[in-house]
Amino acid sequence: MKILVTGGAGFIGSAVVRHIIENTSDSVVNLDCLTYAGNLESLALVEGNARYAFEQVNICNRTELDRVLTQHQPDVVMHLAAESHVDRSITGPAAFIETNIVGTYTLLEAVREYWNKLDNMAKQTFRFHHISTDEVYGDLPHPDEVEFVSDIPMFLETTPYAPSSPYSASKASSDHLVRAWQRTYGLPTIVTNCSNNYGPYHFPEKLIPLVILNALEGKDLPIYGKGDQIRDWLFVEDHARALYKVVTEGKVGETYNIGGHNEKKNLEVVQTICLILDELVPKASAYADQITYVQDRPGHDRRYAIDSSKIQRQLGWIPIETFESGLRKTVEWYLANSVWCQNVQNGSYQRERLGINA
Numbered sequence: 076m077k078i079l080v081t082g083g084a085g086f087i088g089s090a091v092v093r094h095i096i097e098n099t100s101d102s103v104v105n106l107d108c109l110t111y112a113g114n115l116e117s118l119a120l121v122e123g124n125a126r127y128a129f130e131q132v133n134i135c136n137r138t139e140l141d142r143v144l145t146q147h148q149p150d151v152v153m154h155l156a157a158e159s160h161v162d163r164s165i166t167g168p169a170a171f172i173e174t175n176i177v178g179t180y181t182l183l184e185a186v187r188e189y190w191n192k193l194d195n196m197a198k199q200t201f202r203f204h205h206i207s208t209d210e211v212y213g214d215l216p217h218p219d220e221v222e223f224v225s226d227i228p229m230f231l232e233t234t235p236y237a238p239s240s241p242y243s244a245s246k247a248s249s250d251h252l253v254r255a256w257q258r259t260y261g262l263p264t265i266v267t268n269c270s271n272n273y274g275p276y277h278f279p280e281k282l283i284p285l286v287i288l289n290a291l292e293g294k295d296l297p298i299y300g301k302g303d304q305i306r307d308w309l310f311v312e313d314h315a316r317a318l319y320k321v322v323t324e325g326k327v328g329e330t331y332n333i334g335g336h337n338e339k340k341n342l343e344v345v346q347t348i349c350l351i352l353d354e355l356v357p358k359a360s361a362y363a364d365q366i367t368y369v370q371d372r373p374g375h376d377r378r379y380a381i382d383s384s385k386i387q388r389q390l391g392w393i394p395i396e397t398f399e400s401g402l403r404k405t406v407e408w409y410l411a412n413s414v415w416c417q418n419v420q421n422g423s424y425q426r427e428r429l430g431i432n433a
């Protein structure tokens with residue numbers, strides 16, 4: 076199979092590309108325009124492999140999309156290219172509308188034209204897999220705020236959309252477009268909605284890598300608000316395995332929720348990182364002493380939690396890493412890869428606070 080992966084130089088996309096090249100006999104074409112979040116150094120392990128090709132293309136560029144599709148003739152498309160950071164979407168939503176909505180629309184139209192010209196067999200087996208987030212569902216009741224445990228449900232595939240941030244609203248829009256292209260034009264699409272990922276090669280604007288690097292440099296560890304917001308954490312390599320299962324075995328028109336069953340408060344995540352660092356890189360004072368409470372994010376969702384029983388039941392996928400084992404692996408990876416960390420941060424971003432000028 077030849078798989079076109081969009082956003083393959085990003086955090087999750089690069090894990091998907093590495094997973095496919097290392098564990099299957101499929102070929103990958105990585106289509107990525109290399110924004111600040113895209114780094115070819117994350118693909119050093121597959122660079123030079125005969126089954127891997129890279130195309131530096133923007134998903135908003137229809138002419139280039141048509142060229143890539145005609146030239147490489149993919150059997151399936153896995154669409155991960157996106158603007159992905161909530162804080163950035165608050166500071167500057169335009170790029171999110173452009174890439175996540177207009178870009179997804181442009182890609183859908185290019186793929187529809189390409190798909191229409193395939194022979195009947197290839198048309199039937201073709202898939203357009205759209206990778207989305209649990210943030211499209213908005214937030215859930217928080218255990219600190221409800222009287223009964225039965226009042227704290229999880230996101231199901233049928234949960235109505237109620238996005239809170241410009242990021243999640245733009246992802247929700249793209250999900251709707253993908254489903255409309257399936258229903259109206261018959262394009263064989265599948266959507267997955269996943270919880271917060273963590274792991275190696277994560278750009279240091281996101282909570283876990285930012286805290287690891289700030290801790291090692293003796294800087295403040297910023298906690299938004301009281302740090303009691305809950306996220307459901309999934310190790311990125313478990314997500315990559317799930318995505319490959321969905322694109323190869325999932326049913327057209329279906330949605331699959333993917334999650335780690337690891338609900339943690341942000342403060343708890345940061346404290347656990349501090350404890351791992353106390354053990355691996357001991358110093359005179361505890362890393363937790365660097366924790367600093369800062370202004371909360373505007374519109375901050377209180378809790379996300381994924382019910383992933385559908386993908387477990389229907390496709391037999393379960394996460395391998397526990398939060399403890401995955402977090403330890405992640406900290407160890409950042410300790411061993413300081414060169415990658417320096418190189419990806421050589422642009423204008425210096426881990427400053429974003430998203431408070433709402």
Ligand code: NAD
Binds near residue numbers: 083113155273
């Ligand atoms: P990321 O920001 O690390 O990577 C995004 C990649 O897309 C980068 O390589 C970037 O260069 C590329 N890109 C951006 N705009 C582009 C454009 N216009 N044309 C071509 N390429 C472009 O994101 P990520 O964390 O790897 O997330 C990948 C996907 O998974 C996104 O769609 C995101 O919404 C979704 N998702 C992420 C998480 C998470 O926790 N990170 C959770 C669930 C779903």
